[in-house]
Amino acid sequence: MRTLGIVCLLAAAAAAPAQTPKNNSPTSPETHPDRKVTFRVRAPKATEVTLTADWQANGVQTMTKDDAGVWSVTVGPLEPGAAIYNFNIDGVAVPDPVNPRIKLRARTSASIVEVPGDGTELWNPGTVPHGRVELVYVPSKAALPGQTREVRVYTPPGYDKDAAHKYPVLYLFHGSNDTAAGWTDVGRANFILDNLIAQKKAVPMVVVMPFGHALPFGGPGDNTKVFEQFLLDDVMPTVEKTYRTAPGRENRAIVGLSMGGGQALTIGLSHLDLFSHVGAFSSAIPGDFSTRFKALLDDPVGTNAKLKVLFIACGKQDGAFARSQQLDKTLTAHKIDHTFYPTEGLHNFAVWRQYLGQVAPMLFRDAGK
């Protein structure tokens, strides 16, 4: 019996018994007490149904059909956390038809299964004070003419109470084919920050999460360039006008995962006049890193004076690991201070939640001193 504070945005799925509801579709996913999970889909006419999973390197599992036409597979035990999956029904990749927890994407969609832990995880809302996640509408001037984009902003607990306090800002970017909602809906960045702040392991900060696909996903053009312009010209001025943000580079961090890690490195290291903390999780790394940032690499004293934190993390089983490892070597060779944080793990929110919990306490430790 769990007595922890559990966020039940969609209590139906979490609490549903393993029975066939009115619409004749089975319960899916069903998480068992041993953290094994059963996935089911009713597709009586299908000839082949598989499960695509983000929690294993070769993420395709065969499913088997019962007499009622319900395909199922039981996997795990899974690690506590959020896992993402799809079904492939006779060649059509679809989210779980009955699971309301949907992973929104820039194109397509998937399903989420949340495997409970023991309640002590940072991403668990627990009983600590909660900040808010705010949907802010940012009109673009030049980067995306005529467009208004939704940006998610986390304000920490107590933001309303002390009207004199100014907060440092973490700009936090999602990966390819994700959305501005990813870091909160799946990453639970807000609860991770709530817990770290309650434990006094991180300073209260505002976290800004824009939509990283400035240009249409999968289309032509230099997305990072347009995204940088939108960030610098539209998002940052709106944030600094709307929220009580502490001014100056020492109060700004820029961190991202995968594609967003590449954006954080590219934009952050190009603008040490604006940012003093840079982080990249499981990151895309510019192929021309050494030439693009030659001036920074060749001036370790100057760079280290400006760059308070440079955090590189990646799972050892992630296809992106070699590039992170190479970046670590390049930085080391040039005596650039940084933290390389390799862990067990793949390219998924299991490690990204962990990395946010690791880097957030490192941010803004000197600010205001």
Place this chain on the structure above:
Amino acid sequence: MRTLGIVCLLAAAAAAPAQTPKNNSPTSPETHPDRKVTFRVRAPKATEVTLTADWQANGVQTMTKDDAGVWSVTVGPLEPGAAIYNFNIDGVAVPDPVNPRIKLRARTSASIVEVPGDGTELWNPGTVPHGRVELVYVPSKAALPGQTREVRVYTPPGYDKDAAHKYPVLYLFHGSNDTAAGWTDVGRANFILDNLIAQKKAVPMVVVMPFGHALPFGGPGDNTKVFEQFLLDDVMPTVEKTYRTAPGRENRAIVGLSMGGGQALTIGLSHLDLFSHVGAFSSAIPGDFSTRFKALLDDPVGTNAKLKVLFIACGKQDGAFARSQQLDKTLTAHKIDHTFYPTEGLHNFAVWRQYLGQVAPMLFRDAGK
């Protein structure tokens, strides 16, 4: 060429050309200039694929397969606005596999196609100042022990600027199998309010949108009763502590659609000590309305003095129309002041956006006078 401010949370789908992207799946939906819409899904092995649509009374359309295994159908022209649809692939109801605009539900999910209008619609973000939508985490004491629920709260433009101003509050409820996100993600309640406020047709107000399935969707128990307790004991105190809300019944409205309309009527009319404005769109209406609210019906002078607005709206082609019509007759027979607003339309967000635009200007006109 559209020059209006368009919210592109997910620009990929909106801007994608009608071509086959890398993953070999077709573009869907494709909205044509004449507001006809083509839906496509690649399912070469399927024997029957249909489109389920919320914009027509008999909402199932046959789709036809081409040589590449892509099923398609072109419908419309559709009215400007948001329409919701699913595919049924050999008996499996799924959202559109490639459309990132997902209608989140309490169970299952669907897809959204947004058909542009001429830009003058209230739900269009346009170039007016925008309020924010905030995700507030509300722990429950007695109604839902141990649970914390996400509640969406709209704060109007300028909320941060005048620290002395206190705002009236509209509690706005979604329908069955919807979520706390429905009224903003699909209903665009925030933009409707932004526009009405900019046009000085509505007073600036805070809008509170909780998750109406207090108990698991489809499960046993008296959901309205538990939801009422959660609303009164947990949501309202949190809102009044967190936001600068004007006190007293004259500054509170309670409005909902479908199941949420039933909740607004049941809770609102039972608590005229707390609410002075009640609205029900395309509403579920308690079967025992006349006996449950006998005291109110039998005291029109007293009831009319307390009830500043009682707004009942429904589409004439909606299966729920007869019940709204009957409620109108009952109220008229008992001389209870109210507005009955029948329109053309079905049970969908096309009418609900319209009804919010109609009722919001009626709210809080006397407050503070």
